[in-house]
Amino acid sequence: MHVTFGLFLDARQGPSPTDFFNSPLVGRVGFLSLLETYLGLSAPEASFTKRVAVYSGLLRAHDNGAYFYSESLQADSIGTAASLLAWRDEWRLGGWDGSAKSTHPARVKELSAIETAAAGKLPPGEAERLQLVVQALRDSGPGPIKSVHLVDPPEDFPLLWRQVLDLLPAVEVRLPEPQGTGHLRAVQEQALAVLAGHPAGKLGALPDGSVLLVHALAATTAAHWLSAHNSYEPGDRLVLAEDAGDGLDVSLSATGGVNCGFEHPSQLRPALQALPLALELCWTPLDINRLLDFLTHPVGPFSRRARSTLARAVSQQPGIGGEAWTSAKAKLATGEDAQEVADEIAFWLESERWTRNNGVPVDALIARVDRLKEAMRRRLTGESADVANFLAAHRQCAAVHDALTELASQGLATVLPRQIEQLVAHATPAGATNPAAVSHVGCMRSASTPAACIEAADEVVWWMPSTPALPSPLPWSQSEVESLTQLGVQLRDPARELVSLAAQWLRPLLAARKRFVLVCPPPGAEVHPIRLLLKKLLPAIESTAIDLDSAIGSTFIASTAAALAPQPLPTPPRLVQLPQPVQLSDSAQSFTTLNELFNDPALFVLKRVAGLEPTSVLTVEEDNRLLGILAHRVFEKLFEHAAALTWSNPDAVAWFRAEADTLLQTEGAVLLMQGAGVSQQHFRKVCEGAICSLLDHLRSAGATQVQTEVAFSGTLGAVPLVGKIDLLVTLDDKRTVALDMKWRSDNYYAGLLRSGEHLQLALYSSLVEQKNGAAPAALGYFILESGALYITAADLFPKAQVRRPPEGVTVATLLDQARATWNWRKQQLDDGVIDVVPVDPPEDFKGPDGTLPVKGPNSRFDGDHLVLLGGWEQ
Structure with a gap:
């Protein structure tokens, strides 16, 4: 065997025109492995993570509080152990035998004391393996190796490598030479x-x-x-x-x-991300974003179908244990693997959690890592490309498992977040390569x-x-x-x-x-x-x-690019003319769908007729939408109590404070995360103020019943219509008031009433009248942040702010306009004409007399669809 050996030849890729059988080109890792194989010294290699864990135990065992590393070890045990182990390994490669004299500096003497205790305990590194190779070469000779060609000067190699080379035959230095002419x-x-x-x-x-x-x-x-x-x-x-x-x-x-x-190589390959994501679930408060990452990640410890189902529930109600979560679990309970999935959910997602300051018990952490390691092992039987990824992940889990087992044997009770992060990082020093990154023929x-x-x-x-x-x-x-x-x-x-x-x-x-x-x-x-x-x-x-940029078009690079004439971006058309009518479904319309049809038929057709939706990305955001949803849930739960209207404000606040933690944990856990304290306190303060304010309004009006999220169905002319009213209040004289709750924007919603543009409330009024035989006595908006109530009629809520529509604008006139607008838009669609309405449309987009004003689309919510119509600026 004729070996070509260089310090960095392990990174060589090839293909090589000079490859011959029995003539390997190797670097330090490759040559050491080759020597161990032929000398009968091959053994499972201990991971660096395991060695760091052992060395940290040795450092702690000999720490008297006055060593040079004592304070660092106390602050960062894993990081300190990794740094000092690297020192120790470098000294060993240079020929250190672990000794020190009394006259030597303190750091050398203190590490020498550790080295004495490390004998037989610290798994071997490169230096120890080379020492065994040296001894075997002296005892049995070089085996099949006939010559060694060095491409680096011998003085560039550590001392132990030079000792190995001294025992090999025909070692010759051939430094690269000029090859040109x-x-x-x-x-x-x-x-x-x-x-x-x-x-x-x-x-x-x-x-x-x-x-x-x-x-x-x-x-x-x-x-x-x-x-x-x-x-x-x-x-x-x-x-x-x-x-x-x-x-x-x-x-x-x-x-x-x-x-x-x-x-x-990257530590961000999906298979290598599974372990840190799984371990993030150990901590309280639960990081909902990491939970969502765990559930949507392509690699996980249990069924991807089950995790996707739970992810949708978390996106809908960010937390564990709410209605969406319970419904998702019920859906998963019908599959063939129902019991297995239930066990996995209980283990990974519904088990005990620990605070970051106190750390997680090492035994609990070992159980999690071992379970994920087994999940990775089961994936080692698929396609070769998948095996390459999951083998790296399995080794990662095994290295962390070995390190944690070692720490447990040393008596360590808990592990802190920083220690976990470092163990995982040491277990994936280079990461994994892309299995598709292979050289192709030619x-x-x-x-x-x-x-x-x-x-x-x-x-x-x-x-x-x-x-x-x-x-x-x-x-x-x-x-x-x-x-x-x-x-x-x-x-x-x-x-x-x-x-x-x-x-x-x-x-x-x-x-x-x-x-x-x-x-x-x-x-x-x-x-x-x-x-x-x-x-x-x-x-x-x-x-x-x-x-290359200035030479485009020259004979040198003409084959790489062709100059393109600038083209202006397309502008949205005024309308789209189809050769046949647009057929509407028979499903019931809501205010949302009618609003889209009335204000931008093109948007309505894309969303409701063509069924085009943007790619769904499950996220959990701490925004006003979430706060509004949670506040709605607070009032739903409040008025589930028949006696809520008789409670005093302090009693109602006490009830909320008792319920708030459970609500946030199950449906709003994003507000419990680190860094969300201000938002959480703001939410609590707003809800407490809104509860007191609304109860004051209801008591002053003599309310006898409050129904929440009341669903109604009816018609708008011949059009089936559905709606859900946030609050339907019944007064002591049997009259009703329909209220919509909003998180903020007092001026905007009060302005809708004052200008007579409250079509949504008018539709709700019609639905109530069709079902109950009598329309609400008033309509209004309750604003949660301010606690203000804006209604259309006086003398019902003494403390409410009355915002009457303009003279001549009533529920009946709004409904007449809505029916006229429906007929106008329906006729257009029957003729195959689709209006493409811009944001802030000019006057020429308005409809015939008697129809509602055309407001155009909302680019904030519908930007993805507007791009399809040519709105590139969106």
């Missing part, structure tokens, strides 16, 4: 000379175009060019994309190219790091290099470094790392045989050192750079 070769040699510290020799313009800069204002423009360039000039081409390779693949695929297979060769560009290619394209990640300084003091050196520890040298990094940046340039292309990021990004080097060697390179 002609002018490109001269640039490559000059670049190496600069790296070696020699003065830079300036080269003139390259007549063969072997080194090019490509500029574009947008990455997509450059991606289109690269796709076309590869199609029209196929060849041996290597693309290096460090950060945006996945986006480049998307553009290549969209423009007819072939995916290179760039992988972008793709360009690719790499995601300059250090992996060790094989020559005719053309190398470096895709948008920008801010490089530089070596971090050593976190230890000079005296600590010196003491570790005395112990034989060879720590990394940041200055040396920077030199090596510069050499790695040259590898893409050195690998080019015929052409090197640097595609620059859009303006505003940091200039990469490789670009500065090219400008130093080739002062004229910017003047010969290709600007």
